[in-house]
Amino acid sequence: MLSFSQNLTTSFLHQFSNCLLFANRHNQGSLKICSKSIIFEPDDQNEPILKIPLKDCKRIEVYLIKEGNAVSPYRYLRGERIVIFQLDIPKKTEDVVQTLLQLHRASCLDKLGDQTAMIAANLQSRLARTSFDKNSFQCVSESPHMDCEAEMITPLVTNPGHVCITDDNLYFQPLNSYPDSVVQIGLRSIRRIYKRRHGLRPLGLEVFCTENDLCSDIYLKFYNTKDRDELYYYIATFLENHITEQTAESYMLLWQRGHISNYQYLLHLNNLADRSVNDLSQYPVFPWVIDDYSSPQLDLLNPASFRDLSKPVGALNTERLERLLDRYRDMPEPRFMYGSHYSSPGYVLFYLVRVAPEHMLCLQNGRYDHADRMFNSVGETWKNCLEGGTDFKELIPEFYGTDCSFLKNMLNLNLGRRQGGGQVGDVELPPWASDADDFLQKMRAALESQHVSEHLHEWIDLIFGYKQKGSEAVAAHNVFHPLTYEGGIDCDSIEDPDQKIAMLTQILEFGQTPRQLFTTPHPQRITPHFHNISSGTSNSTSPNDMESFEDLTEESKKLAWSNMNRLTAQSNHKIHKEAVTGIAVTSNGASVFTTSQDSTLKMFSKESSALQRSVSFSNMALSSCVMLPEDKTVVCSSWDNNLYFYSIAYGRRQDTLMGHDDAVSQICWRDNQLYTASWDSTVKVWKCMAADISSNKRTQFEPLAELEHEAGVNTIAISPAGTLLASGTKEGTLSVWDLASFSMLHQLSCHSGKIHQVAFSPDSRNILSVGEDSCLKVTDVQTGMLLSTIHAEDEQRCFCWDGNVVLSGGQSGSLLVWDLLSSKVIHSIPAHSGPITCIWMNEQCSSVITGGEDKQIMFWKHQY
Numbered sequence: 001m002l003s004f005s006q007n008l009t010t011s012f013l014h015q016f017s018n019c020l021l022f023a024n025r026h027n028q029g030s031l032k033i034c035s036k037s038i039i040f041e042p043d044d045q046n047e048p049i050l051k052i053p054l055k056d057c058k059r060i061e062v063y064l065i066k067e068g069n070a071v072s073p074y075r076y077l078r079g080e081r082i083v084i085f086q087l088d089i090p091k092k093t094e095d096v097v098q099t100l101l102q103l104h105r106a107s108c109l110d111k112l113g114d115q116t117a118m119i120a121a122n123l124q125s126r127l128a129r130t131s132f133d134k135n136s137f138q139c140v141s142e143s144p145h146m147d148c149e150a151e152m153i154t155p156l157v158t159n160p161g162h163v164c165i166t167d168d169n170l171y172f173q174p175l176n177s178y179p180d181s182v183v184q185i186g187l188r189s190i191r192r193i194y195k196r197r198h199g200l201r202p203l204g205l206e207v208f209c210t211e212n213d214l215c216s217d218i219y220l221k222f223y224n225t226k227d228r229d230e231l232y233y234y235i236a237t238f239l240e241n242h243i244t245e246q247t248a249e250s251y252m253l254l255w256q257r258g259h260i261s262n263y264q265y266l267l268h269l270n271n272l273a274d275r276s277v278n279d280l281s282q283y284p285v286f287p288w289v290i291d292d293y294s295s296p297q298l299d300l301l302n303p304a305s306f307r308d309l310s311k312p313v314g315a316l317n318t319e320r321l322e323r324l325l326d327r328y329r330d331m332p333e334p335r336f337m338y339g340s341h342y343s344s345p346g347y348v349l350f351y352l353v354r355v356a357p358e359h360m361l362c363l364q365n366g367r368y369d370h371a372d373r374m375f376n377s378v379g380e381t382w383k384n385c386l387e388g389g390t391d392f393k394e395l396i397p398e399f400y401g402t403d404c405s406f407l408k409n410m411l412n413l414n415l416g417r418r419q420g421g422g423q424v425g426d427v428e429l430p431p432w433a434s435d436a437d438d439f440l441q442k443m444r445a446a447l448e449s450q451h452v453s454e455h456l457h458e459w460i461d462l463i464f465g466y467k468q469k470g471s472e473a474v475a476a477h478n479v480f481h482p483l484t485y486e487g488g489i490d491c492d493s494i495e496d497p498d499q500k501i502a503m504l505t506q507i508l509e510f511g512q513t514p515r516q517l518f519t520t521p522h523p524q525r526i527t528p529h530f531h532n533i534s535s536g537t538s539n540s541t542s543p544n545d546m547e548s549f550e551d552l553t554e555e556s557k558k559l560a561w562s563n564m565n566r567l568t569a570q571s572n573h574k575i576h577k578e579a580v581t582g583i584a585v586t587s588n589g590a591s592v593f594t595t596s597q598d599s600t601l602k603m604f605s606k607e608s609s610a611l612q613r614s615v616s617f618s619n620m621a622l623s624s625c626v627m628l629p630e631d632k633t634v635v636c637s638s639w640d641n642n643l644y645f646y647s648i649a650y651g652r653r654q655d656t657l658m659g660h661d662d663a664v665s666q667i668c669w670r671d672n673q674l675y676t677a678s679w680d681s682t683v684k685v686w687k688c689m690a691a692d693i694s695s696n697k698r699t700q701f702e703p704l705a706e707l708e709h710e711a712g713v714n715t716i717a718i719s720p721a722g723t724l725l726a727s728g729t730k731e732g733t734l735s736v737w738d739l740a741s742f743s744m745l746h747q748l749s750c751h752s753g754k755i756h757q758v759a760f761s762p763d764s765r766n767i768l769s770v771g772e773d774s775c776l777k778v779t780d781v782q783t784g785m786l787l788s789t790i791h792a793e794d795e796q797r798c799f800c801w802d803g804n805v806v807l808s809g810g811q812s813g814s815l816l817v818w819d820l821l822s823s824k825v826i827h828s829i830p831a832h833s834g835p836i837t838c839i840w841m842n843e844q845c846s847s848v849i850t851g852g853e854d855k856q857i858m859f860w861k862h863q864y
Contacts, residue, residue, distance in 0.1 A: 029047075036103070037051050037052060038051070072414055099122070113500065113501055127162070136171060142167065144164055145234055146231065146234070147163060147165075152218060159178070163227075165235070168186065170185045185217055193206070193232060194272065197486065200504065200507060200512075205231060206278070216277075219278040248464075249788050249789070251272075258525070262452060270397075274515045283343060284397050285396070287456075290307065298430075298446070306446070309456060311476070312477060315477040320386075321477060336481045340510070344509065346363070350374075354413065357413055372418050375427055376418070376427065399443050407436040461476075462478050466521060483503075483507050484510060486512075521783040523765070526763065556844050561802045561805050562805075566863050568860065574855050574856045575856075576598050581597060581622060581624060581838060582594065582622070585840060585849065587627075591604070591606070592849060592857065596621070601613075601636055601644075601646060615646060617636065617642075618640045620663075628669060635674070641662060643657040643676060660684070662678050664676055665712070679712035679713070679714075707725075709727065714728055721764055724738065724745075726758045726760065728769055730755075731754075732751035733749055734750035734751075752771075752772075756771055761803035763803060765780065765782065766778050776789075776799075776818065778820065790820070792810065794810050794811040796810040797837055799839065805817065808839075809838075813831055832858065839851075847859075
């Protein structure tokens with residue numbers, strides 16, 4: 001039986017087999033001694049459970065619970081009665097009596113703080129006199145790593161005992177041997193572990209042996225953070241060799257690219273934000289997504305069917321919000337907009353009363369709520385959330401699960417009668433749901449719909465993200481009571497024990513805001529859209545032909561990237577005297593141009609495998625090259641601060657642009673605009689017509705913009721659409737620029753050292769960068785948020801990628817194929833005898849050329 005105490009939990013100290021002599025009856029059962037009461041649970045389920053409070057030594061009150069095996073409000077027996085317990089094990093009588101006397105003395109103290117302190121001292125004394133029984137090990141050869149005291153947490157109950165971890169298993173041995181003498185979890189079966197706040201303190205640890213389940217295998221609360229952390233790091237170190245640790249950013253990347261569902265993503269975010277089904281004050285929170293609970297049919301293609309996910313529940317009704325804001329403006333500090341939270345123990349049990357009635361009775365001193373305030377109707381509940389002055393609750397995961405039992409009164413509970421005379425039974429469903437199973441199926445469909453997928457990031461910003469706190473929360477009308485936020489108050493700093501317990505009780509009953517996971521805007525999910533063909537197609541090619549051609553090209557790209565591990569070297573050629581720095585290829589693939597630190601531009605014929613030309617523009621290194629449209633001109637950048645335009649047709653330099661005050665590190669070309677990056681801390685944009693350059697006319701280089709940085713710029717990239725530019729500096733800063741206005745959109749310290757290369761994903765949503773810190777990092781273009789960090793064994797210098805798979809070249813000289821979603825190298829291909837410095841891939845992704853410090857270029861093809 002779960003007994004309610006002031007802090008919503010009770011410590012379960014002892015359990016004994018015994019019999020009860022009461023009112024001339026003799027009942028066999030179990031005696032449970034809790035921190036503030038005695039509970040007798042008879043073996044005969046038709047007999048009521050007895051709960052005897054310890055607070056009064058002269059007059060004992062007896063609670064008859066589950067009388068006739070029915071979960072109903074408690075029946076109180078008042079007056080003097082004699083209750084006799086006879087233990088089956090007589091030698092434990094003295095221990096039971098001493099414990100009862102100590103707990104009884106604690107219950108008689110005037111101050112709640114003194115009661116709590118004495119109960120805690122009694123518990124610690126019992127724990128100190130016991131230890132983990134190593135006879136419980138699964139194998140005699142197991143070696144224990146550590147053992148300590150802890151409590152197993154379930155809703156409203158804490159079960160003290162001993163934790164022990166070995167090289168194979170995690171054990172918990174309850175002090176009272178209930179419900180089992182020992183709980184054992186194999187370390188190899190663990191899939192996820194999370195540190196938890198419990199009672200606002202960093203003492204919790206939750207262990208999952210499944211990947212996507214809502215319920216964990218064990219939730220432990222330790223008596224100090226040091227023990228919790230030691231156990232956590234031992235398990236985490238073990239798991240590093242078996243599974244990949246997932247972070248909010250890695251789950252975000254999986255979700256954004258459609259590899260996990262909206263439901264799974266929200267479940268993972270709740271877990272990472274300290275939400276657990278074992279803690280009613282921090283139960284997982286899910287959004288209302290549907291706004292229509294009255295129509296006979298639910299139209300998931302109509303945006304009007306959905307709730308506005310950019311606003312908290314309290315801000316969905318404009319008139320109500322204005323009243324709340326008027327009160328907010330007149331309120332002294334600390335101010336808040338909503339007097340109740342969107343998630344609290346009361347709200348959770350409001351939804352779950354039909355499957356967890358004992359929890360509701362325990363929480364409300366043995367009584368159900370008034371019948372008209374029960375969870376009677378989905379539509380009525382939503383209406384009250386929109387119109388009620390103090391009701392702003394969200395939903396729980398069960399609304400998007402597969403178990404509909406919480407919507408049915410399958411236990412035939414007597415939940416009371418409403419004012420209209422009707423008995424409270426099953427939950428009334430919307431007209432568009434034929435039954436409870438159909439209701440949950442449609443709720444899941446709504447959660448996974450395209451509309452919700454496109455807007456769910458807005459709700460995440462409110463609950464887990466940057467709109468949770470501060471000025472952004474004020475602007476979003478998302479401000480709750482200060483006590484609900486992590487760090488809102490330090491309970492350990494409150495010296496008065498009564499005041500501390502009262503404050504903690506208030507916090508736990510009111511509800512808690514999840515731990516903040518994101519401090520910048522959350523990126524939107526990538527959702528599929530129908531492909532639109534431009535109306536400007538030529539007469540010789542029909543739209544259908546164009547679509548078929550584009551589909552064929554996309555299919556060939558997918559085939560190439562899925563077989564990147566089959567990349568095979570065709571030939572290698574040592575054509576330079578120093579490291580190769582750049583590669584440019586004619587559109588037909590016949591001629592390959594390369595630049596090098598030996599200051600030369602080389603032209604190599606792929607057909608004849610022979611060097612055809614070698615040109616030197618100065619005595620300083622060339623850093624990159626790019627082929628202009630129509631394959632008539634190659635542009636080279638140099639460490640001598642200049643750019644050189646080489647005419648392929650005339651075989652000579654035809655122009656020079658003295659554009660910078662320091663070495664030019666990289667160049668890009670797009671739509672008659674030349675982009676030049678330099679170690680002088682600028683990126684410059686020049687207007688120059690490709691037709692004028694190729695026709696050998698005198699070229700006018702018109703400066704359009706100068707993008708200033710705080711350090712030398714080492715690399716740049718243009719987005720596929722030509723609307724954005726990314727730049728990486730020698731100090732590791734990544735910047736994103738809008739090329740329409742030449743304004744900076746985002747800037748973040750991305751790497752701890754020089755950034756070697758940056759590149760946009762094909763859909764322009766993400767940027768991948770590699771740097772001196774041996775990291776590959778993925779950044780969201782829309783928000784400027786760092787999505788993923790992968791640590792490589794050696795420094796990666798260059799790469800190509802399709803948004804999910806990366807082909808990179810590094811210091812070791814090998815080509816590495818990476819799966820970004822698993823953050824792992826899936827294949828390594830031996831290539832150069834030194835660091836790979838540049839890589840080129842054709843549009844179909846079927847041909848690759850690499851250059852390295854070994855002065856060679858290598859040609860690669862897929863072998864299917």
